[in-house]
Amino acid sequence: MLIGELASRTGTSERLLRYYERVGLLSAERRHNGYREYDDGAEERVARIRALLAAGLSTRVIGQVLPCTDDGGALRACPGVLPALQERLAELDRRATELDAARDLLRRTISETEQSR
Numbered sequence: 001m002l003i004g005e006l007a008s009r010t011g012t013s014e015r016l017l018r019y020y021e022r023v024g025l026l027s028a029e030r031r032h033n034g035y036r037e038y039d040d041g042a043e044e045r046v047a048r049i050r051a052l053l054a055a056g057l058s059t060r061v062i063g064q065v066l067p068c069t070d071d072g073g074a075l076r077a078c079p080g081v082l083p084a085l086q087e088r089l090a091e092l093d094r095r096a097t098e099l100d101a102a103r104d105l106l107r108r109t110i111s112e113t114e115q116s117r
Contacts, residue, residue: 001040061081
């Protein structure tokens with residue numbers, strides 16, 4: 001499929017698809033006219049990239065993770081990947097704790113403000 005179709009199917013801009021290709025996350029064959037042609041697995045690969053980006057992983061780490069996934073997206077053992085994932089999870093846990101505290105403070109402040117009316 002051509003880049004426009006892949007962009008449409010995945011909801012990802014052509015610009016981002018070219019970026020994913022430039023950083024090595026996605027590959028395409030080139031037609032004789034220079035157009036990119038993606039294989040049938042490209043749609044799933046883009047979905048996986050987007051999900052990993054949403055989880056907060058850098059494109060560098062995603063580049064390490066993608067070769068360690070099977071067609072269904074399941075991760076298998078791959079050198080160096082587990083520590084990067086554990087580090088990201090620890091960071092997300094820290095941020096979640098901070099957000100919980102901020103939410104609690106905001107709720108208390110709203111409650112106290114409403115009671116003082």
